[in-house]
Amino acid sequence: xxxxxxxxxxxxxxxxxxxxxxxxxxxxxxxxxxxxxxxxxxxxxxxxxxxxxxxxxxxxxxxxxxxxxxxxxxxxxxxxxxxxxxxxxxxxxxxxxxxxxxxxxxxxxxxxxxxxxxxxxxxxxxxxxxxxxxxxxxxxxxxxxxxxxxxxxxxxxxxxxxxxxxxxxxxxxxxxxxxxxxxxxxxxxxxxxxxxxxxxxxxxxxxxxxxxxxxxxxxxxxxxxxxxxxxxxxxxxxxxxxxxxxxxxxxxxxxxxxxxxxxxxxxxxxxxxxxxxxxxxxxxxxxxxxxxxxxxxxxxxxxxxxxxxxxxxxxxxxxxxxxxxxxxxxxxxxxxxxxxxxxxxxxxxxxxxxxxxxxx
Numbered sequence: 001x002x003x004x005x006x007x008x009x010x011x012x013x014x015x016x017x018x019x020x021x022x023x024x025x026x027x028x029x030x031x032x033x034x035x036x037x038x039x040x041x042x043x044x045x046x047x048x049x050x051x052x053x054x055x056x057x058x059x060x061x062x063x064x065x066x067x068x069x070x071x072x073x074x075x076x077x078x079x080x081x082x083x084x085x086x087x088x089x090x091x092x093x094x095x096x097x098x099x100x101x102x103x104x105x106x107x108x109x110x111x112x113x114x115x116x117x118x119x120x121x122x123x124x125x126x127x128x129x130x131x132x133x134x135x136x137x138x139x140x141x142x143x144x145x146x147x148x149x150x151x152x153x154x155x156x157x158x159x160x161x162x163x164x165x166x167x168x169x170x171x172x173x174x175x176x177x178x179x180x181x182x183x184x185x186x187x188x189x190x191x192x193x194x195x196x197x198x199x200x201x202x203x204x205x206x207x208x209x210x211x212x213x214x215x216x217x218x219x220x221x222x223x224x225x226x227x228x229x230x231x232x233x234x235x236x237x238x239x240x241x242x243x244x245x246x247x248x249x250x251x252x253x254x255x256x257x258x259x260x261x262x263x264x265x266x267x268x269x270x271x272x273x274x275x276x277x278x279x280x281x282x283x284x285x286x287x288x289x290x291x292x293x294x295x296x297x298x299x300x301x302x303x304x305x306x307x308x309x310x311x312x313x314x315x316x317x318x319x320x321x322x323x324x325x326x327x328x329x330x331x332x333x334x335x336x337x338x339x340x341x342x343x344x345x346x347x348x349x350x351x352x353x354x355x356x357x358x359x360x
Contacts, residue, residue, distance in 0.1 A: 012277040041284040068119040083275035091126035106133035111153035113163030116141035124162045142167045146174040164192035172206035189215040222268040222278040245269040260289040
């Protein structure tokens with residue numbers, strides 16, 4: 001079921017401990033959108049990383065749904081819950097959209113290489129279960145040696161791989177090291193982390209006949225946010241309006257940014273989630289509109305986790321993952337780069353570079 005914003009706010013006031021506190025001083029009844037406070041990323045992380053992360057939602061009286069704990073890009077366990085109906089609605093939406101776009105097709109054999117039991121694994125599994133046409137899942141997971149994973153999906157004739165980018169990159173490196181690119185894979189559904197620089201090229205060399213397609217853009221806390229389309233660059237998506245409202249806001253004022261090409265914070269309101277509501281939630285990523293306002297399901301790009309939440313480097317100074325990736329690409333033209341690290345202090349950013357031994 002898709003809820004109105006007014007319904008979500010009313011529900012969150014009484015059913016979510018986090019939003020109950022956040023909305024405590026708000027006037028009752030209908031609110032203008034700019035009266036609804038943003039749930040900041042710092043507050044969100046303090047809640048979901050807490051030992052009592054169950055306080056993010058209110059499980060009392062709830063006897064249906066699925067709870068996930070994920071570390072994702074933060075490196076710490078985070079907990080959330082999807083109610084049974086909202087989980088099913090999300091899967092049906094994903095299955096229908098991937099069927100229409102051709103990301104999944106009739107007769108596909110899909111090797112699920114996500115971490116077993118994770119939200120990512122279950123998103124892939126559930127989407128295949130709800131797929132409108134016939135397909136087969138090979139649920140392998142990622143906690144096996146690469147030779148075992150390769151042998152297993154080849155044994156069952158998989159033509160599609162679904163997995164986290166880091167796992168797919170590791171497999172690609174293994175395949176290239178063996179000198180035997182896999183020509184049997186036609187599509188790779190990736191996600192979990194952003195892909196930068198030469199990473200996409202590595203995957204494409206290992207799987208030369210495969211189209212690389214982001215499975216979706218989502219977070220543990222908000223669920224589905226956006227979907228990619230044929231011809232989109234990596235890290236570009238279109239808002240899934242059936243699942244959420246997406247805002248890009250100014251980091252200083254938290255006012256919405258409407259123009260294309262201006263970086264801001266990604267703030268999401270889920271229209272599906274009620275067991276653990278997500279209303280004007282700052283998800284911790286920088287984003288940018290890629291199309292002018294007025295476009296249905298507007299195109300946007302994601303620029304990774306921000307590095308300035310705890311370490312402000314000056315007024316309106318924004319450092320993103322894409323900035324660091326661009327620096328690596330620029331340096332690697334003339335420098336045999338082995339490692340690059342960014343150290344953030346109270347008033348400065350220090351770039352630490354390590355070169356291959358022969359050039360130290």
